[in-house]
Amino acid sequence: MKKYFIIGLLIAFAALTNVAKAQIFLGEAFVGLNICQVDGDQMMGYFKKGLNAGVGVIAPVWQKRNFSLELSMEVLFNQKGAKQGRKYYDNKIDPVTGVIITGEYDLTMNYGEVPIMIYFTDKHVVSAGVGVSYARLMGLKEYEHGLRTSVTASSGEYDQNEYNILADVKLRVYKRWKLGIRYSYSLNAIRTREYHDIEGNSLGTFKQYNNLFTFRVTYVFNEKPENMQREEYQYKGDNPKFHDEAVERQYKKLKKKQEREAKKAAKKGQQ
Numbered sequence: 212m213k214k215y216f217i218i219g220l221l222i223a224f225a226a227l228t229n230v231a232k233a234q235i236f237l238g239e240a241f242v243g244l245n246i247c248q249v250d251g252d253q254m255m256g257y258f259k260k261g262l263n264a265g266v267g268v269i270a271p272v273w274q275k276r277n278f279s280l281e282l283s284m285e286v287l288f289n290q291k292g293a294k295q296g297r298k299y300y301d302n303k304i305d306p307v308t309g310v311i312i313t314g315e316y317d318l319t320m321n322y323g324e325v326p327i328m329i330y331f332t333d334k335h336v337v338s339a340g341v342g343v344s345y346a347r348l349m350g351l352k353e354y355e356h357g358l359r360t361s362v363t364a365s366s367g368e369y370d371q372n373e374y375n376i377l378a379d380v381k382l383r384v385y386k387r388w389k390l391g392i393r394y395s396y397s398l399n400a401i402r403t404r405e406y407h408d409i410e411g412n413s414l415g416t417f418k419q420y421n422n423l424f425t426f427r428v429t430y431v432f433n434e435k436p437e438n439m440q441r442e443e444y445q446y447k448g449d450n451p452k453f454h455d456e457a458v459e460r461q462y463k464k465l466k467k468k469q470e471r472e473a474k475k476a477a478k479k480g481q482q
Contacts (some may be wrong), residue, residue, distance in 0.1 A: 221350075236267040237434055239283075239360070243391075243427030249293040251419035253406050254316060261290025263425045277334040285326045288416040289346065291421045292318040303409065309345055312409060313356045320401075320421075321350040336355040344395070346373040373421065374398040387434050420478070 246253070246259035267285035274280070298314030305312050328342030348371040351364040362368050376398055381391035400418035407413055 220433075235270075235273075238367070238432040239267045239429055240432070241265060241285075241391075241427045241429040243393075245423050245425050247291050247423040249291075249318065249401070249419050250317075250422045251400075251417040252293055252404075253414070253417070254293060254295045256424075257274075257424065258296075259292040259294040259318070261292060262288065262422075263280075263290070263427060264288050269431070270303060270372075272423075279332045279335075281330045281332065283326075283328045283330060283340075283342075284329070284359055285324075287324040287326065289322045289324045291320045291322060294318070299409065303320075306411060309426050310356050310358055313414055313453075315354070315357050317352075318352040319352045320348060320364075322346040322373065324348055324373075326375075327381060328377065330379070336383050338379075338389075338391075340377075340379040344375045344377055345426065346375060346376045347371060348373065348401075351353075368404075368481065370399065371400045372399075375400055375421070381429060387431045389429040389431065391427045391429060393427065395421070395423050395425065397421040399404075404471070 241264065243263040244261075245257040245263050246257040247261055248257045254260055265287035267283050269283045271279060271281050271414050286414040293314040293316065295314065299312050303312045304310070323344035324344050326342055326344035328340045330338045330340035342455060348364045351362065351369060353360045353362045364371060374397070376397050377395050379391060379392060379393040381389045383389050401421055402419040403416060403418045404419065406412060445477040
């Protein structure tokens with residue numbers, strides 16, 4: 212399944228670059244790092260790291276002066292999960308499974324995800340957005356007490372369909388390059404599980420949800436130079452502000468030239 216999804220990403224990438232050439236939509240590609248945890252798994256901390264990579268398309272829907280509104284759709288390979296190091300060192304044996312209880316846990320979930328976002332952009336520099344996404348669980352590896360479990364993506368313990376709410380901020384750092392941070396949280400439970408303490412007593416049944424932050428680098432294809440600048444810095448023949456700034460620059464250059472010529476004339480007069 213993962214192989215077919217990666218092939219789909221490559222096809223989508225090629226299609227988006229062709230769409231971007233039409234100047235109607237903008238294509239984008241991104242790669243980033245997920246910092247993850249699973250709420251409800253009796254562990255705390257964003258200790259699991261994963262890959263976030265994919266392509267997307269941006270559709271401008273409204274613009275006024277330096278402010279704009281855009282819609283975007285992405286196709287992602289998104290890794291989520293949870294991780295915990297060893298907690299117990301007394302080599303106690305689990306009476307049910309017969310394994311040494313260490314408290315170690317490592318869960319890796321590979322998703323194919325399609326987010327739909329709406330962004331508000333200020334002065335072509337900062338963008339803030341919110342949205343939702345649908346994700347399909349493609350692969351899963353789970354390790355408890357250092358040993359791999361029999362749980363897989365299709366074994367039934369985890370819901371293969373996930374719906375998320377997203378919040379995102381992006382900052383232009385250089386031309387078409389942007390840095391961003393995204394927060395994502397599951398709207399539906401990805402798993403319901405009963406937990407026990409080290410003595411085997413039930414702690415209760417808990418619903419689990421993916422909870423993660425993503426730090427991404429984004430490159431926007433075929434973005435026009437005028438869409439990378441604030442309006443007051445764009446050249447327009449009828450822009451009074453641009454004209455006044457140009458006149459001021461020329462005046463400063465002329466003044467420096469006159470000062471240099473005056474110094475040269477003064478030196479000649481002293482000889």
